[in-house]
Amino acid sequence: MHDISVEQKILSKNDELAGENRELLTSKKIFSINMVSSPGSGKTSIIEKTLPYLKERIKIAVIEGDLQTDLDAQRVAKYGIPVKQITTGKACHLDAHNIHHVLPWVMEQDGIGLLIIENVGNMVCPAEYDLGEDMMITVMSTTEGDDKPLKYPAIFSSADVLLLNKTDLAPYTDFNIERAKENALRINPYLKIFETSCRTGAGIKEWSDFLAQTALNGHGKI
Amino acid sequence: MHEMSITKSMLEIIKDEMDKSKVSQLRSVRIKVGELTAVEPDALRFCFEASTKNTPLEGASLEIEEVPLKGKCRRCGNKFRIEAFVSRCPECGGADIEKISGTELDIVSIEAE
Ligand SMILES: Nc1nc2c(ncn2[C@@H]2O[C@H](COP(=O)(O)OP(=O)(O)OP(=O)(O)O)[C@@H](O)[C@H]2O)c(=O)[nH]1
Ligand SMILES: [Mg+2]
Ligand SMILES: [Zn+2]
Numbered sequence: 001m002h003d004i005s006v007e008q009k010i011l012s013k014n015d016e017l018a019g020e021n022r023e024l025l026t027s028k029k030i031f032s033i034n035m036v037s038s039p040g041s042g043k044t045s046i047i048e049k050t051l052p053y054l055k056e057r058i059k060i061a062v063i064e065g066d067l068q069t070d071l072d073a074q075r076v077a078k079y080g081i082p083v084k085q086i087t088t089g090k091a092c093h094l095d096a097h098n099i100h101h102v103l104p105w106v107m108e109q110d111g112i113g114l115l116i117i118e119n120v121g122n123m124v125c126p127a128e129y130d131l132g133e134d135m136m137i138t139v140m141s142t143t144e145g146d147d148k149p150l151k152y153p154a155i156f157s158s159a160d161v162l163l164l165n166k167t168d169l170a171p172y173t174d175f176n177i178e179r180a181k182e183n184a185l186r187i188n189p190y191l192k193i194f195e196t197s198c199r200t201g202a203g204i205k206e207w208s209d210f211l212a213q214t215a216l217n218g219h220g221k222i
Numbered sequence: 223m224h225e226m227s228i229t230k231s232m233l234e235i236i237k238d239e240m241d242k243s244k245v246s247q248l249r250s251v252r253i254k255v256g257e258l259t260a261v262e263p264d265a266l267r268f269c270f271e272a273s274t275k276n277t278p279l280e281g282a283s284l285e286i287e288e289v290p291l292k293g294k295c296r297r298c299g300n301k302f303r304i305e306a307f308v309s310r311c312p313e314c315g316g317a318d319i320e321k322i323s324g325t326e327l328d329i330v331s332i333e334a335e
Contacts, residue, residue: 004243006329010232010253093224125224127260128327153307154260157325186307189317 014129017096021132024103025115031215032115034094034131036155037139039121042165044072045198046139046207047116051079053208058113058215061106065094065120072118082109093125096132114215127154134218141166142173146180149187156187161194163207168197225262228327229269233279235329245334248274248282256326257291291324 009015025032035043047062054060062083064073073085084105086098099117106115117133119126138159140148143166149156156162162184170177177195184191194210196203236251251270255261263286270284291304297316309319 001249001333001335002243002245003331003333004239004245005331006235006239007331008235008329010228010235010327010329013231013234091224091227093227095227124260128224128228150307152260154258157258186309189309189319 011128011130014096017100018130018132021096021099021103022134025106025132025134028107028112030106030112030115031135031218032117032131032133033135033137033211034117034119034126034133035137035139036119036123036126036159037121037141038123038144041121041139041141041144042163042196042198043118043121043139044075046163046165046196046204047076047118048079049196049198049201049204050208050211051076051081053205054114054212055079055081057212059109059111060114060116061109061112063094063099063102063106063115063117065098065118067092067120082112088120092120092122093129094119094131095129099131114211123148123152123155127152127158135160135214137161137163139163139165140180140184142170142175142177142180144175146176147183149180149183153187156184156191159188159191161192161210164193164195166197166199167195167202168199224260225265225269226273228261229266229273232270232329233273236279236332239332240334243334246278247335248279249333249335250283250285251332252285252287252330254287254289254326254328254330256289256324258321258324259327261327263288287330289323289326292322293319294322296320 037043060081062076065086070085073083076083084102136159138155194203194207274280293304293309294301295311295316296318298314300311300313302312310317
């Protein structure tokens with residue numbers, strides 16, 4: 001009988017590939033974000049609302065991860081932005097490998113400074129999979145319950161930014177925005193939080209300005 | 223369910239290690255799963271059993287050590303268990319806390335012959 005010491009991260013292969021993605025993107029001065037949320041929290045809507053603010057400032061490409069359809073990709077394509085669909089089939093998250101395959105396409109586009117990746121709608125699975133992004137954005141909407149960060153801590157713990165979306169609906173629910181923020185900051189005190197509504201447009205400009213500035217300072221190009 | 227893809231990654235590592243050590247019978251696998259990971263130990267066990275069934279790895283046991291979330295206060299150095307995700311130092315009240323355990327998702331060792 002052999003007792004074999006392994007001492008390795010189970011997702012070390014994914015992490016290695018994510019590292020390669022990050023290096024490649026950085027070398028091309030492309031800033032990248034990974035957007036995660038439960039199904040329907042508003043990832044695609046936020047992208048749609050953000051594009052008009054950013055289009056003039058930075059060249060954008062979008063990767064859409066979905067289980068089955070390319071409906072989200074079609075929505076984004078209407079804004080005249082290069083968009084690539086990844087259909088994951090049964091996998092409930094994108095992984096670094098998926099992104100690795102699409103990076104040559106990103107490089108073919110001219111002068112991209114910001115790569116937006118919309119992950120598969122899922123609050124649990126994407127948390128463990130680094131894609132190589134510079135910034136992870138978790139979206140949570142006011143129809144979901146303000147204790148969500150305590151129920152799904154991993155996805156809030158790895159995030160850099162929290163977008164509290166559908167604030168226009170908050171008056172109709174018992175969602176308490178301050179309590180939601182408190183809960184999220186309990187998990188991750190370094191979270192940067194924006195309140196947004198894709199209906200009224202509230203908060204979209206602030207979030208877009210922040211994204212543009214971070215991307216341009218980060219290493220994006222104009 | 224991402225426990226399936228985590229199991230797949232785990233089995234790849236196990237097969238590599240078994241090839242390297244020239245063994246073919248897997249007895250047990252020891253892994254660590256941190257409290258702050260999005261991994262459900264029961265789901266992982268289920269996936270492990272399902273994916274090893276009718277393979278040379280069938281029957282191996284999966285031993286999961288669940289690692290509690292712990293923090294270290296950057297102000298006073300106190301180390302403590304983070305209960306209910308409240309990361310505030312119980313000694314000095316400091317809020318700048320480094321997570322020192324609870325995020326693991328590691329294979330520790332395997333037993334095989
Ligand atoms: N009232 C209101 N509705 C919103 C807001 N943002 C998004 N929605 C609606 O919520 C629904 C889901 O929005 P999507 O943008 O498709 O959400 P998603 O996160 O991309 O969904 P998946 O990709 O399926 O996970 C749509 O009907 C949107 O119109 C908002 O701020 N307020
Ligand atoms: Mg979408
Ligand atoms: Zn302290």
